[in-house]
Amino acid sequence: VTNAVIDFPTRGGNVQVEPEMGLYCDIVYTKEGDAVERLVPRRIAAFNDCSIRQLDGSEKLSEKKNWGHGSKGISLRSFRVNSISKGSLVDRLSLVSYIKRGEKIHQYSVDAPARNYLLFHDDLMDWIVKSINTQINTGKWEEIFSQLVKSDYPTSMWIALGAGEYTPWGAANYLKPGDESLVMIYKEDAYPQGPDKDLVASLFEELDAPADIIPLHQTFV
Template sequence: MNRYHLNIEELKDYLGFGVAGNFANHLGEAGEADEFSVIKTEEKDAPKGLFPFYIPNHNSFLGNFPISSDKVNHNNIEHLQVEAEVALLCDFVYENDKLIDIIPKYFGAFNDCSNRIQDGNKLSTKKNWGENSKGISNDLIKIDSFEEDGILNKYHIASFIRRNGILKDYGTVSAVRSYSYFFKQLKDWMIDKFNTQEDMGPLEELKPFIKYMNKYKGLLIAAGATAYTDFGKTHFLEKGDEIFVYVYDAHFHSFEDIMQDMSGMDLHLSKCSKLHQIVE
């Protein structure tokens, strides 16, 4: 299996976008269902749309590089939640002011950490509060084929918080294939949204963000957050918390392997992308 050790600095040359509402019930649990009620989708379980979290050289907060592999800046925000996701590192084809193709090359564990303030502003404003707002694993895995018979079909997402020495499940363990949209369906949907999404409710028109796309190396896509456990629904991040997000081959690694890794046993999780962050 081909692994890729990511140097976080590389991502300064990528455009960062997230998929909103790609797991059943996540928006409701995150307190965002009302804000998204104005967004109508063609299919009941379709994602709601895409949002930017990092646009290099943008003259707003979106120009701040927010990604870290080891820490989260709490920033004294009352209601911060982990969002455990699969990140897709992608190439693209952009011609004649239109996105033609997205080519996912690598995947890994991602924390689309979010401020849950309900202020009626765009979703993007809750995603980037400067350095260390987001998290990505340094250990990415090569995508053989972004199809249902490819490597990602075997992977699960799990997330945890360790607080005062006590480990808690934060997100429900979820198969990557249980995303509402994934593989070709997600790719085709994203291409369409990048070209056609309009400013509505918590979402923005995307065309202005990708106008100069060809200046940049690639796309970093956060594919959507899992549902929360009871603990995750009701407990927000505190300084000193340890965050763990695992995207692991569930046909190869057991859940027990993941638990032992967090307890400090020196396991070699050969088919896993792991993110470990401290809240500061």
């Protein structure tokens, strides 16, 4: 995971940014250490869950997502949270992404309020805990809890909460070396119409972001 570059994969094709909210949580285990009891939300960051859509011979989803050190991205800044319950800060956060190709900037995903996730708030947290404890190695999925045990029971984790919908341009254009991506989380009350073009352009130039925006700018190399 990096905050400035994506190492373009040497295998496969049809690479896409998956703009997501990253949720940093404390992990609370049962006394017996045989399961995760609950997760405690701490921070929200911009996350690039970059993926290879076409990879011959792959069986697991992780093979299309984790091809090396620079296959993911996470913002340096984040919003502090202590909950993602209904009515908390997350209900005022929205996610959007852009691609800069050459000198032209394209909106890559549609503005996506977090509250519109198909599963969110406390229901999502409950589902994540259940998945950690019960998911098995079958099909494209892999066990999760056994990996936590092998890692000596880490006390925190980052969780990517899922990508939104691509714009027509985003759906039709796969990434190339030299492209730049910008994944952004912003507070809707500060930007009810979303960030304007000048602000987006300034974030591609690495100018300081306003306090109500969390940007992640990366270049595909």
